[in-house]
Amino acid sequence: MDKIAFIYGETFLYWNSIILSLAVAASVCVFLFLYLRERYNGLSAALLIPSSMVVSLLLSRAMHWYCMANAYESLNGALTTFTGGGYALMGVFAGCALVAGLLRLLRIIKNLPFTFDCMALAGGVGIAVGRLACLYTTADRGPVMESIRSLPLVYPVENAVTGVVEWRFATFMIQSIVTGLITAVLLVFYLAGQRGRDRKLRDGDTACLWLCAYGASQVVLDSTRYDSLFMRSNGFISIVQILGAVALVGTIIYFSTRMIKARGFKWWYIPVWLVYGGCVGGAGFMEYWVQRHGDQALFSYSVMTGCLIGLVAITCVVRLLAVTMERKKQMVESAEI
Numbered sequence: 001m002d003k004i005a006f007i008y009g010e011t012f013l014y015w016n017s018i019i020l021s022l023a024v025a026a027s028v029c030v031f032l033f034l035y036l037r038e039r040y041n042g043l044s045a046a047l048l049i050p051s052s053m054v055v056s057l058l059l060s061r062a063m064h065w066y067c068m069a070n071a072y073e074s075l076n077g078a079l080t081t082f083t084g085g086g087y088a089l090m091g092v093f094a095g096c097a098l099v100a101g102l103l104r105l106l107r108i109i110k111n112l113p114f115t116f117d118c119m120a121l122a123g124g125v126g127i128a129v130g131r132l133a134c135l136y137t138t139a140d141r142g143p144v145m146e147s148i149r150s151l152p153l154v155y156p157v158e159n160a161v162t163g164v165v166e167w168r169f170a171t172f173m174i175q176s177i178v179t180g181l182i183t184a185v186l187l188v189f190y191l192a193g194q195r196g197r198d199r200k201l202r203d204g205d206t207a208c209l210w211l212c213a214y215g216a217s218q219v220v221l222d223s224t225r226y227d228s229l230f231m232r233s234n235g236f237i238s239i240v241q242i243l244g245a246v247a248l249v250g251t252i253i254y255f256s257t258r259m260i261k262a263r264g265f266k267w268w269y270i271p272v273w274l275v276y277g278g279c280v281g282g283a284g285f286m287e288y289w290v291q292r293h294g295d296q297a298l299f300s301y302s303v304m305t306g307c308l309i310g311l312v313a314i315t316c317v318v319r320l321l322a323v324t325m326e327r328k329k330q331m332v333e334s335a336e337i
Contacts, residue, residue, distance in 0.1 A: 003136040013074070016138035019129065024053075027126030032108070034118040034190075044109045052099045059098075060091025067229035067239065086139075088229055089127070090243055113204030120210040121190060124183030131179070134172035141168030142224035143297060144254050152177060171224050178221070182213045200327075205319065208251045215247030216308040220301060223287055245280075248311055252276060255319040262325035276314050283307040 006013040028049060035041050058079060064086045065071075065078040071085050072078040078085060096119050103109040134140040138157045144166050145154045155170040186206055193201025219241050222228055228238035256273070283304050290300035 016133035019133035019136070019138065023126045023130030023133070026129050027122045029120035030125045031118050034121060035115070037194075038111075038114070041110075044103060044115075047108060048099060048103060048115070049180040051103075052096045055099050055184060056092040056095030057087075058091075059095045061085070063088035063091040063239075064229070066232070069232075088160050088239075090240065092123070095161075111203060113202075113207070116204060116207035117190060118237060120184055120207040121187050124179055124186070124210060124214070128176050128180035128183060131172045131176035139227055140172035140175070141226055142171045143226070143294065144168055169224055171221055175217070175221050178217045182210065186210050186213075200265065200325075202323070205323075208254060209316070209319070211247040212251040213312050215244035216312050217244075219244040219248070219283065219287075220308055223290065224297075224301070224319070241287070246261075248308075248315070249280075252311075252315050254301075255315060256323055258326070259318055259322035262322050262329065272314065272318070276311060279307040279310040279314070 003015050004012050030047070032045060035045050061078055061082070062075065065075055067088065068086065073188070076209075090171065100112060100115050100119065101111060104112045104115075109115055131140070135155070141155070141157055145168065148154045149167055152170055154167045154168050156165050158165050167264040186209060189209075190201065190206045193206075222238050222240040224325070225238075229240060230238050231242075256269070260269070286300045286304035286307070288295055290304075293300070
């Protein structure tokens with residue numbers, strides 16, 4: 001049951017709604033701070049922000065309906081009545097990307113990779129704040145923890161059937177902390193790369209790195225949730241885990257392609273990719289293992305986390321190899337001119 005913050009007449013205002021509103025405000029402020037550093041972005045920001053909000057609201061609702069159809073009378077009811085049900089964060093990602101892409105096609109947005117950089121960092125801030133809304137709901141928890149009784153690892157929740165208070169793994173809190181750390185590190189990385197007239201950081205790289213790190217974190221953290229969203233045809237791997245894996249594989253392919261273009265193909269790329277594949281296999285096997293051996297959750301999630309950290313590290317190394325050669329080539333071309 002969501003906790004009420006204020007009552008005004010027949011109007012009820014809930015704490016989770018307040019925190020989510022603050023998360024949206026924080027995300028918008030960070031986006032404007034980063035995006036309006038370019039003088040020509042005022043009009044596009046004025047169109048992008050409200051359009052993204054509307055489309056994200058509808059898509060996140062539609063995705064939640066797809067995964068939790070029993071909670072709604074119909075899709076039409078889910079998209080027209082917002083007093084109940086929930087929302088899927090992946091719909092916000094899709095909505096923002098869709099609106100930004102459309103505005104780029106209309107030539108309102110001039111630099112789409114730069115826009116995605118700003119969106120990723122702003123979204124990270126919003127997620128870090130927004131996850132705290134679960135302090136006042138029963139959502140986004142993990143398994144019962146017997147020996148721990150304090151944040152950030154566990155938080156109590158009342159069992160809706162028995163009424164017993166259970167101390168469950170505070171997945172939402174760990175998601176907030178991890179997302180906040182990822183975003184803070186990449187924000188410093190981004191601002192440092194944007195200093196001076198000669199930008200050292202390629203537009204879009206920050207968004208790719210953020211997606212890689214955030215996707216890796218969600219692969220393991222979403223596995224701990226008791227309310228994960230699954231495809232109707234698959235009750236084993238959550239959609240969030242699938243999308244996280246797609247983000248991981250997509251970024252390594254992107255940076256590997258740039259590395260090959262910059263350096264040419266080298267034989268030692270193959271062992272690097274094999275190690276990457278081994279980490280993917282290890283993380284996947286641990287997900288399979290923990291679903292069948294819940295008593296070994298600590299071991300399984302530790303190994304899975306190690307594999308995912310390895311995936312992110314390899315991606316960063318591959319990007320570094322690509323970027324260093326790209327910069328050398330740019331310096332040579334500049335010297336020749």
